[in-house]
Amino acid sequence: MVKKIILFIIIIGIIGAIVMYLWNKPHRDIAAAKEDFIISATDFYKEYSANETSANAKYLDKVIAVEGVISAIELENADEPTVALITATPDMTVSCGFKKELLSEVKKLKPNDKIKIKGKCDGMGMFGVVITQCSLIK
Amino acid sequence: MKIKIIILIGLFAFATAFTIKMESGKYLTKNGKMSFFSSTGIEDIAAENNKVSSVLDSKSGKMVIEVLIKSFRFKKALMEEHFNENYMESSKYPKSKFDGKIDNLTAINFSKDGTYKTTISGNLTIKDKTNPIKTDAIITIKGGKLNGKTKFKILLADYNIVIPSVVKDKIDKEMEITADLDYESMK
Numbered sequence: 115m116v117k118k119i120i121l122f123i124i125i126i127g128i129i130g131a132i133v134m135y136l137w138n139k140p141h142r143d144i145a146a147a148k149e150d151f152i153i154s155a156t157d158f159y160k161e162y163s164a165n166e167t168s169a170n171a172k173y174l175d176k177v178i179a180v181e182g183v184i185s186a187i188e189l190e191n192a193d194e195p196t197v198a199l200i201t202a203t204p205d206m207t208v209s210c211g212f213k214k215e216l217l218s219e220v221k222k223l224k225p226n227d228k229i230k231i232k233g234k235c236d237g238m239g240m241f242g243v244v245i246t247q248c249s250l251i252k
Numbered sequence: 253m254k255i256k257i258i259i260l261i262g263l264f265a266f267a268t269a270f271t272i273k274m275e276s277g278k279y280l281t282k283n284g285k286m287s288f289f290s291s292t293g294i295e296d297i298a299a300e301n302n303k304v305s306s307v308l309d310s311k312s313g314k315m316v317i318e319v320l321i322k323s324f325r326f327k328k329a330l331m332e333e334h335f336n337e338n339y340m341e342s343s344k345y346p347k348s349k350f351d352g353k354i355d356n357l358t359a360i361n362f363s364k365d366g367t368y369k370t371t372i373s374g375n376l377t378i379k380d381k382t383n384p385i386k387t388d389a390i391i392t393i394k395g396g397k398l399n400g401k402t403k404f405k406i407l408l409a410d411y412n413i414v415i416p417s418v419v420k421d422k423i424d425k426e427m428e429i430t431a432d433l434d435y436e437s438m439k
């Protein structure tokens with residue numbers, strides 16, 4: 115009987131631990147993840163503008179390493195410092211959103227710098243492709 | 253004399269046309285803020301998106317706002333996963349859109365600093381459903397820049413967002429959406 119009760123408590127404990135783990139499971143660490151694709155900002159946007167649906171099927175939620183030239187550093191939203199990369203289409207960019215903790219790193223960058231950024235693909239907005247949870251690849 | 257006047261008028265017209273062409277009257281943001289909130293019996297559902305894009309035309313009052321669903325960040329990873337996979341089906345419907353206008357455009361002086369209360373109305377598309385909405389908004393003009401703020405509620409069922417019956421009583425049927433968009437003048 116005692117054995118059964120102990121076993122029961124252990125099982126409840128294990129189930130509880132699993133539930134707690136799932137409930138509090140950590141966010142995907144994009145910076146530590148291996149990239150699924152390495153692509154230039156120009157090609158990335160070109161592929162998206164050619165066929166958004168198929169580009170979404172290929173890239174959404176994937177970890178992308180994007181290589182390109184900085185067109186602008188956008189700091190107007192303090193919660194997500196952004197680096198925009200030039201594409202072949204004027205006014206369209208690959209917009210890379212960083213966590214606010216990385217503000218000081220983003221501030222060191224300048225337009226026309228060549229750069230490689232890793233982030234998660236969120237899709238195409240009004241002004242180009244958007245990746246978030248970005249980090250710099252050195 | 254007459255010729256001089258005609259030339260002057262011509263020059264004036266040319267200058268005016270040129271000025272109008274210089275000032276597009278359009279404002280844009282690429283990194284606007286939008287969040288939503290819903291209280292539940294278990295834990296509040298809250299998320300924030302800092303990559304909202306929008307264009308606002310101060311001449312016609314027309315505005316478009318686009319939101320990528322996958323740019324919403326939650327505190328809890330599990331909640332973010334459920335939001336994307338079960339509720340929003342964000343791989344199938346990656347973006348939401350508002351297409352509308354400022355209702356009382358004439359009351360807003362875009363060239364003068366000030367705060368204006370207004371309403372905006374238009375069509376809101378979430379997933380594959382589009383519904384007309386009308387909401388209060390506050391527009392602030394300061395130093396050539398524009399800030400737009402609004403807060404409104406949507407009924408989840410209006411947008412085909414299905415709550416599983418297990419948690420039906422615990423999740424609010426409404427969701428409060430807040431937007432805070434800092435626009436810059438478009439060159």
